[in-house]
Amino acid sequence: MSALFNNQKKSFFGRMQERIEEVLLLRPRPDEDMLEELEEILITSDIGLETTAAMIDTLRSAIRNERLTDAQQVKDEIRKITTAMLDKGSLHGMSDHYPLIIMVIGVNGSGKTTSIAKLARRYMDEGKSVLLVAADTFRAAAAEQLCVWGERLSVPVIRHKEGADPSAVVYDGISAAKARRVDVVICDTAGRLQTKKNLMAELSKMYRVIDREFPDAARETLLVLDANTGKNAISQTREFHDVAGLTGIILTKMDGTAKGGIVVTIADVFDLPVKFIGTGEGLKDLEPFDAKTFADSIFGGEYRGEENGR
Template identity: 60%
Template sequence: MALTAKKKGFFGRLSQRIGDVLLMRGKVDEAMLDELEEVIITSDIGMDTTMKIMDRLRERIRYDRIEDPEKVKEVLTEIIASLMDKGERCALSEEYPLIIMMIGINGGGKTTTIAKLGHRLREQGKTVMFAAADTFRAAASEQLEIWGNRIGINTVRHQEGADPSAVLFDAVQSAKAKHIDVLICDTAGRLQNKKNLMNELEKMNKVIDREYPEAARETLLILDATNGKNAISQTKEFNEVAPLTGVVITKMDGTAKGGIAVTVADQFDMPIKFIGVGETIDDLEAFDAKAFADSIFEGEEIGVPSEDSHPESETETENREEEHE
């Protein structure tokens, strides 16, 4: 995961606040730990996860007899990285054929994340196809097809309002016939009616079970980092609708509230597969827990949004999504 110093956003601010606590106190005592706890809680990491971090930190300080504030920073980095590191589960499945179901609320960056992931897989030499099964939101299928055309990926789509399972059925048949490595399926983001969404996803999964049982599966939730604590409730609710294999966190630029990544990984034992770090087609990076934790305490921001962005940026796509909702 590439980390590049840039304007002071979430990581820069948090690093400075932690550094200020360590510098002002000058020694490792309970007053310093209480201030660190307050800083972490206010960084969107969440109360339960913060308590876990601080309990482990206090234990390490006692066990290792830590007296140097710089060592405290080092141990904090290790603890946060360990909470986020889910081992092999953080990697996207390398079993093929693979079907990836992409779910998440409208406006969270789902369409552009599908395009970025498809592009990333193509760059790795995989054959990719899109299934435009978000037939509920106006223009969703059209937007996905436009992205697909730009990056050389075919999109299977029906008319607006069509049965999503019918779209997926046709996409599966086409993917099988063409020996496609990865089929990425867009889905509707109607979390406000969980029962309908659950029934829809269950029906789509039955299509895969029946028509392509040999295919490996991933179900990825797209979360907007700028949503802060709302992203936590979305993870809980979507995980109840469809058991997730991982999350992709979008808009992790200098202004994002990156602490939600720590909470999602810890509270739900959820692997973070990728992070979106900008608005161009290449701005999707495989998640690295150690690099992420290091970036918090080094004050480096993740990614550098490019001025020479793709013909339609993530922000432009999300604006169009909001117009059609």
């Protein structure tokens, strides 16, 4: 995640850290006014109301118990709270069992196809063989976009014509993967928030095909979320998690103006691990998520008030 954090002047991390530093500089002793200002920063950074309230309540309790008596302690505590919410332990890692089938879900414009290409590149760099499956058959040009990436990466792509049954594409993809002894199969799946009934039927059919044709394969189901969608990411996560049983999140477009606090809310509300963060447009700009690094980058290291004459 270092590539993103090293460009803090333009990133969510740098902006949020600056705002928090200002509050701590002006209010070096913890009080209710400090908590109110911190609460506003968290909410306007796309951390949800309930998650923010839980964080502030924990801080308030610690202040009342005189466990937090200065700005540095407040910063350390909020960093610990955030890390605890984000850290899902070993769930942040991808399955290390092969063959592995990765189902990738996400609405149009989320960066799904690009994230698939980045995932493929990561596995190729690890010496794994990869096959792509274009099972998002209802979006115009979806298969063509995936094929462009496949050609660029020299990775085979299994596709059907637009509007074809996604399960049929998955079936052909699995057949090809088994015949070629492929390590990792990455399936581009549902690209729209349709009715739950239709989406569940579509995904369930694909999973039945996988269970029947490739029962020994490990499986991951990842949702690609655009960090710029803010609180809309919550509804997307809820919809897809309900019907697909997500195993993790890929958060994209964190290199721009995204606030990014939605990561904390998703981890807290859905107990889902963020697996990767997209930090740029390059094929290598997909980095494993680390909860402590993320929290440290939001809240910084040592409080700098003393350096400013406090």
